[in-house]
Every structure is written in C-alpha cells, then in structure tokens.
Amino acid sequence: MTTPETKRVEPEDPSIIETTGAELKPLYRQMLAIRRMEEAAAKAYSQGKIGGFLHLIIGQEAVCVGAIADLNKDDYVVATYREHGHAYAKGCSARAIMAELYGKKTGLVKGLGGSMHLFDKKTNFLGGYGIVGGHVPIAAGAAFASKYRGDGRVTLCFFGEGASTIGGFAEGLALAGLWKLPVVLICENNQYSMGTPVYRSLAVEDVSLRALAHGMARDRFDGDDVVKVKRRIAEAVERARTTGEPTLVEVVTYRFRGHSMSDPGLYRTKDEVEEWKRRDPLNRSRARLLELGVSEQEISELEADVKAEIEDAVKFAEESPPADEYKQYVTKES
Numbered sequence: 001m002t003t004p005e006t007k008r009v010e011p012e013d014p015s016i017i018e019t020t021g022a023e024l025k026p027l028y029r030q031m032l033a034i035r036r037m038e039e040a041a042a043k044a045y046s047q048g049k050i051g052g053f054l055h056l057i058i059g060q061e062a063v064c065v066g067a068i069a070d071l072n073k074d075d076y077v078v079a080t081y082r083e084h085g086h087a088y089a090k091g092c093s094a095r096a097i098m099a100e101l102y103g104k105k106t107g108l109v110k111g112l113g114g115s116m117h118l119f120d121k122k123t124n125f126l127g128g129y130g131i132v133g134g135h136v137p138i139a140a141g142a143a144f145a146s147k148y149r150g151d152g153r154v155t156l157c158f159f160g161e162g163a164s165t166i167g168g169f170a171e172g173l174a175l176a177g178l179w180k181l182p183v184v185l186i187c188e189n190n191q192y193s194m195g196t197p198v199y200r201s202l203a204v205e206d207v208s209l210r211a212l213a214h215g216m217a218r219d220r221f222d223g224d225d226v227v228k229v230k231r232r233i234a235e236a237v238e239r240a241r242t243t244g245e246p247t248l249v250e251v252v253t254y255r256f257r258g259h260s261m262s263d264p265g266l267y268r269t270k271d272e273v274e275e276w277k278r279r280d281p282l283n284r285s286r287a288r289l290l291e292l293g294v295s296e297q298e299i300s301e302l303e304a305d306v307k308a309e310i311e312d313a314v315k316f317a318e319e320s321p322p323a324d325e326y327k328q329y330v331t332k333e334s
C-alpha cells in the first residue's frame with residue numbers, strides 16, 4: 001500500500017501458486033458463501049432484524065478459508081468476534097450461523113450468543129471471543145490438552161494485529177513456545193484496530209517477529225490468494241502435527257468495510273479502499289478458475305447454488321422461533 005497510514009508491510013508477491021480447478025473451486029465457493037452470508041447479515045442488521053454488534057470479514061475471506069481448508073475434522077479453531085467465516089469454513093452451516101445472528105433458538109448456540117459468540121462442539125469450532133487477545137491463552141490451553149492426551153490434533157488461533165498488543169497474546173505465545181504446543185497462531189493483519197492504523201499501534205509493524213522472543217517458527221505473507229494461504233498454513237499445521245511445535249503466522253489482508261456495522265470507516269480514503277478492492281480475493285480466484293479451464297457456466301451454477309444456500313439460511317433464520325430466555329438453561333447446580 002502506498003498511503004503512509006497503511007504502507008504494505010511486504011510487497012505483493014507476484015508468484016503464481018500451482019493449483020487446479022478441482023482444488024480452487026470449493027475454496028472459491030466457500031469464500032463466496034461467506035461473503036453472501038455477511039452481505040445478507042448486514043442487510044438484516046440495517047433492517048433491525050439483527051441486534052448487538054456485527055463485525056464483518058468481507059475482504060479477508062481468503063484467510064480463514066485457505067487456513068482451515070486442510071485441517072482435519074477434529075482439529076480446533078479459536079477465533080475473535082469477526083468469526084462468521086471461520087465458523088462456516090470449519091463446517092458450521094449458514095442456517096445455524098444466520099439463525100444465531102438473528103438471536104433464534106435454532107442458532108448455533110441457541111440464539112444466546114449472537115455474532116461474537118459462535119461456538120460449535122460438533123465441528124470443534126471453539127468460539128467466537130469478544131475480548132481482544134483474550135482467546136490466545138484459550139487456544140494454548142486447547143493445544144496443551146491435545147499434547148497431554150496425545151490426540152494428534154492441531155489448534156488454529158485467529159486474531160487481529162491489534163490483539164498482538166494485549167497481555168493475553170504475550171501469555172499465550174509464552175506458553176506455546178515454552179511447552180512446544182501444537183498451535184498455529186494466525187494474525188490477520190487487516191491494517192486497522194477499529195480506526196487505528198498499524199503504524200499508530202505497533203512500534204514494530206512485523207507482528208511475526210514476536211515469534212523470535214518465544215523460540216517459535218514464523219511466517220508472513222499476503223492473504224489475497226486463497227491457495228497461497230492454504231499451502232503456507234498447511235506447512236505450519238504439518239510442523240505442529242509432526243513435531244508438536246507452534247508457529248506464529250502473519251497474513252497481510254484488508255477489511256473492505258468498517259470495523260463493525262456502526263463504523264462508516266471515515267479514517268481511510270476511498271482511494272485506499274478501492275486500491276485494496278482491486279486485489280479482492282474472490283475476483284482473483286474467479287479469474288483463476290477461468291484460466292484453469294473451469295467454464296463460465298460451471299462458475300455461474302456454483303454462484304447460483306451459493307445464492308440459494310444463503311437465501312435459504314435467511315428464510316430459516318427469519319422463520320425460526322426466538323431464543324428462550326437464558327434462565328431456561330441455568331440448572332439449580334450451576
């Protein structure tokens with residue numbers, strides 16, 4: 001990036017990662033479903049059908065989709081409040097996610113958590129946390145459990161660059177490095193913590209360098225190409241699974257919309273946003289699919305299928321009954 005506020009920390013990597021239509025097509029489908037799901041959520045939010053906070057990942061979809069693509073089903077994922085895409089990529093349905101955003105009983109956590117607190121035991125999606133950086137020690141704990149039990153599972157933990165300034169982040173890294181925990185810590189550096197640009201929050205803008213203080217491996221790359229994300233995170237996952245060693249990975253990305261629905265994003269210029277949109281990971285993958293010989297008709301069918309999936313999810317959420325009051329779930333013992 002050229003503006004001083006968001007100078008790109010690493011030049012865009014022009015190298016083309018080898019792939020096939022068969023590999024890229026499902027990744028494109030997932031990214032598109034996440035985008036359409038979040039666009040539908042934004043619409044419902046502005047109609048007053050979704051309450052509370054709503055943080056969208058639009059623009060960053062390649063990170064969660066690529067990173068989670070090669071995980072085993074029983075591996076763990078822990079994420080922030082910007083986690084609808086991570087939950088979907090881990091296997092949660094658009095229906096259950098949307099119903100949760102609507103506060104409905106059929107939602108992922110019975111409508112009691114909402115956007116920031118998605119959680120799903122079936123897919124080992126361990127949340128959804130609203131406290132910035134507070135979930136990094138939780139991820140270290142999940143990875144410690146795997147090491148202790150010898151179950152061979154790996155934990156992926158996602159957070160923003162703002163989280164790297166928080167005490168919980170330092171504690172999580174310290175334990176992961178000291179105990180050699182099978183965790184991959186993924187910083188989605190989207191250039192802003194709410195309205196604060198990287199250069200105002202970090203003295204050293206390369207977040208991945210923090211790995212050196214904890215004796216762990218590190219990696220850093222741009223997150224526009226979903227296949228690149230898939231390959232590079234797979235290397236870190238393989239390291240965690242085979243040697244039990246953690247990695248800190250920084251993926252440079254950008255959110256196209258404000259921090260949350262209440263943020264018009266006035267702290268950045270239209271030109272800056274447009275420049276990043278030119279690298280939209282979805283457009284990039286669609287163009288690549290055509291280059292790889294996937295026909296326009298096949299792509300259109302996939303897109304129609306995604307549209308139907310999200311329309312169905314919205315209908316499901318709208319028609320579902322509201323959440324029960326919380327007290328219904330509180331037993332005498334608790």
Ligand SMILES: Cc1ncc(C[n+]2csc(CCOP(=O)(O)OP(=O)(O)O)c2C)c(N)n1
Nearest residue numbers: 082130131132160161162163190192193194
């Ligand atoms: C401990 C704590 N401090 C402050 C906040 C308020 N807050 C919510 S999101 C956010 C910005 C976090 O930015 P970053 O970690 O870069 O993640 P991003 O939102 O960009 O994905 C802040 C300060 C909070 N939720 N928790």
